[in-house]
Amino acid sequence: MTKAACIGGGVIGAGWVARLLLAGVDVDVFDPSPEAERVVGEVLANAERAITRLVDAPLPQRGNLRFAASLEEAVSGAGLVQESVPERLDLKHRVLQAIDVAAPADAIIGSSTSGLLPSDLQQGMTHPERLVVAHPYNPVYLLPLVELVGGQQTSAETITRATEIYLHLGMKPVIIKREIEAFVGDRLLEALWREALWLVNDDIASVTDIDDVIRYSFGLRWAQMGLFQTYRIAGGEAGMRHFLHQFGPALEWNWTKLMDVPDLNEALIDRIASQSDDQAEGRGIRELERIRDDNLVAITRALAAQQGGAGWGAGALLRQHEQALRDGAARHADPADLLTLTSGNVPEEWIDYNGHMTEHRYLEVFGYTTDALLEEIGVNADYVASGRSYYTVETHIMHLGQAIAGDSYVTTTQILSADDKRLQVFHSILNRETQELLATAEQMLLHVDSNAAKATPAPEAIMRRVTELARTHSALPRPDSVGRHVGQRRS
Ligand SMILES: NC(=O)C1=CN([C@@H]2O[C@H](COP(=O)(O)OP(=O)(O)OC[C@H]3O[C@@H](n4cnc5c(N)ncnc54)[C@H](O)[C@@H]3O)[C@@H](O)[C@H]2O)C=CC1
Numbered sequence: 307m308t309k310a311a312c313i314g315g316g317v318i319g320a321g322w323v324a325r326l327l328l329a330g331v332d333v334d335v336f337d338p339s340p341e342a343e344r345v346v347g348e349v350l351a352n353a354e355r356a357i358t359r360l361v362d363a364p365l366p367q368r369g370n371l372r373f374a375a376s377l378e379e380a381v382s383g384a385g386l387v388q389e390s391v392p393e394r395l396d397l398k399h400r401v402l403q404a405i406d407v408a409a410p411a412d413a414i415i416g417s418s419t420s421g422l423l424p425s426d427l428q429q430g431m432t433h434p435e436r437l438v439v440a441h442p443y444n445p446v447y448l449l450p451l452v453e454l455v456g457g458q459q460t461s462a463e464t465i466t467r468a469t470e471i472y473l474h475l476g477m478k479p480v481i482i483k484r485e486i487e488a489f490v491g492d493r494l495l496e497a498l499w500r501e502a503l504w505l506v507n508d509d510i511a512s513v514t515d516i517d518d519v520i521r522y523s524f525g526l527r528w529a530q531m532g533l534f535q536t537y538r539i540a541g542g543e544a545g546m547r548h549f550l551h552q553f554g555p556a557l558e559w560n561w562t563k564l565m566d567v568p569d570l571n572e573a574l575i576d577r578i579a580s581q582s583d584d585q586a587e588g589r590g591i592r593e594l595e596r597i598r599d600d601n602l603v604a605i606t607r608a609l610a611a612q613q614g615g616a617g618w619g620a621g622a623l624l625r626q627h628e629q630a631l632r633d634g635a636a637r638h639a640d641p642a643d644l645l646t647l648t649s650g651n652v653p654e655e656w657i658d659y660n661g662h663m664t665e666h667r668y669l670e671v672f673g674y675t676t677d678a679l680l681e682e683i684g685v686n687a688d689y690v691a692s693g694r695s696y697y698t699v700e701t702h703i704m705h706l707g708q709a710i711a712g713d714s715y716v717t718t719t720q721i722l723s724a725d726d727k728r729l730q731v732f733h734s735i736l737n738r739e740t741q742e743l744l745a746t747a748e749q750m751l752l753h754v755d756s757n758a759a760k761a762t763p764a765p766e767a768i769m770r771r772v773t774e775l776a777r778t779h780s781a782l783p784r785p786d787s788v789g790r791h792v793g794q795r796r797s
C-alpha cells in the first residue's frame with residue numbers, strides 16, 4: 307500500500323497520520339477543522355522525534371502529507387481509509403457512507419472507534435464487507451496494538467488484508483473473536499477508570515495518589531507481562547491454580563463498585579480537573595506528550611534488549627519491525643555497480659549545536675550499512691545464531707559535507723578487498739537529492755567464530771557471494787581516500 311487516507315485529524319487521526327507517514331506511506335487527510343493542519347503538524351513533529359529515538363534501523367523515506375479539500379479527494383486512490391471522527395454513531399454513519407461511495411473498490415476501511423459495534427457502523431454501507439474496526443491506542447505512532455473487530459458483514463478477506471497492512475506499519479493486530487462493545491482493551495480500562503473516579507468522588511485518594519499507585523506498581527508490571535502471567539507468578543510455585551483458589555473468593559467481597567458510575571456533576575468534574583491541573587505543574591499538552599513518548603521509547607527499548615537481544619513483548623515486535631525495515635531498505639544489488647544498501651531521512655534528533663548531523667550518527671548510518679551488506683552476503687540472524695559472524699575491527703570516517711534535519715540520504719558500498727577472513731569495504735553517504743558526498747567510511751571486518759572469539763575462515767557459500775562482488779567492484783575506480791589516515795596531507 308503506497309497511499310492512505312485519514313478522515314479526522316484530531317488526537318487519534320493525527321497519530322495515524324504520523325504512523326503511516328513514518329512507514330513511508332503517502333497520506334491525504336480530510337478534517338474540516340481550521341486547527342487540523344496545526345494539530346497534525348505538531349503531533350507529527352513529536353512522533354518523528356520519538357520514532358527516530360526508538361527504531362534502530364533505517365526508516366523509509368517519509369511519505370507525502372497532503373490536506374485534502376474534501377473527503378472524496380482524500381480517499382481517492384487510497385489502499386486504506388482510516389476513519390477517526392468523533393465517537394457519535396450518526397456522524398460515523400454519515401462519514402463511513404461517504405467513504406464507501408468515494409473510496410476505491412478494493413480499499414480497506416478501518417474505523418478507530420473505541421467501542422461502537424462494527425455491525426452498527428456497517429449499516430447503510432454498499433460494501434460493508436470491507437469495514438473493520440481497527441482500534442488503536444494513544445499515541446498511535448508508539449503503541450503497537452490495534453484491535454481488529456469484524457462486524458456481521460465484514461469478510462474474512464478484509465480481516466486478512468487489514469492484518470497485513472497494520473503489521474506492515476509495525477503494529478500488533480489482535481483479532482477479537484466476536485464483536486462486543488468496547489472490545490477488550492477498553493472493557494478493562496473502563497473498569498479501572500470507573501473505580502478511579504469513585505475513589506476521587508469518595509475522597510479516598512487524589513488524582514495524583516491514584517496515578518502514583520498505578521505507576522509505582524502494577525503499571526510497571528503490565529508493560530512486560532500483562533495480567534494473567536503476572537498473577538501466575540503471584541501464585542508462587544503453585545502458579546495460577548493456587549492464585550485463583552487464594553484470591554478468587556475476594557472477587558465476591560465488596561472491593562469494587564462494579565457497574566455503578568459516579569455522577570459526573572460539575573463539582574466532581576471541577577475537583578478532578580483542578581487536581582489534574584496541579585499534577586501537570588504548568589506543563590502543556592505537547593510537553594507532556596514528549597515526556598510520555600520518551601518514557602515509552604525507553605521502556606520499549608529496554609524490552610527490546612531482553613532475551614539476548616531478541617526482545618520481549620512489545621520489544622520483540624520492535625526487533626522484528628527493525629529487521630523488516632532493513633530488509634525493505636532501498637537495495638540495489640547489481641554486482642556490476644556500487645551496492646546501494648540503505649536510505650533514510652535525517653531526523654531532528656540527529657542535529658547538534660552546530661546545526662548539522664552530529665558525528666556519531668554517521669557511524670550509526672555506516673553501521674546499518676554494514677549490517678545490510680552482511681545480510682546481502684548471507685550473514686543473517688540464523689547465521690549469527692550458528693555462532694559465526696563478522697566483527698568490525700577498524701573504521702576510518704571522513705566528514706566531507708553537511709546534512710541538516712529532513713535531508714534525505716542514501717548509502718553506497720564498494721568492496722575493496724576480501725579473503726576468507728577479511729573484508730575491506732568503503733561506504734559513502736550521499737545526499738539523495740543533490741548526490742553531494744557527505745561522508746565516507748573505510749572499514750575492516752573479520753569473519754569470526756563468536757564462541758571462540760577468534761577469526762576463522764568464512765564458509766564457501768558466503769565467500770562465493772563476497773568474491774563475486776569483490777571481483778566486479780575491482781573494476782570500479784578506487785576512491786582517492788582509501789588508506790588515508792588522520793592528519794595525512796593530500797598528495
Ligand atoms: N482519544 C483517544 O484516546 C482515543 C480515541 N479513539 C477513537 O478515535 C476517534 C477519534 O477520537 P479523537 O481523535 O480522540 O477525537 P478528536 O476530537 O481529537 O478528533 C476528531 C477529529 O475529527 C474531526 N471531524 C469532525 N467531523 C468530521 C468529518 N465529518 N470529517 C472529517 N473529520 C471530522 C474533528 O475536526 C477532529 O479534528 C473516536 O472514534 C475515538 O473513540 C480511539 C482510541 C483512543
Ligand SMILES: C[N+](C)(C)CC(=O)CC(=O)[O-]
Pocket residue numbers: 420442443444492495
Ligand atoms: C478513552 N478511550 C476510550 C478513548 C481510550 C481508548 O479507546 C484507548 C486508549 O488509548 O486508551
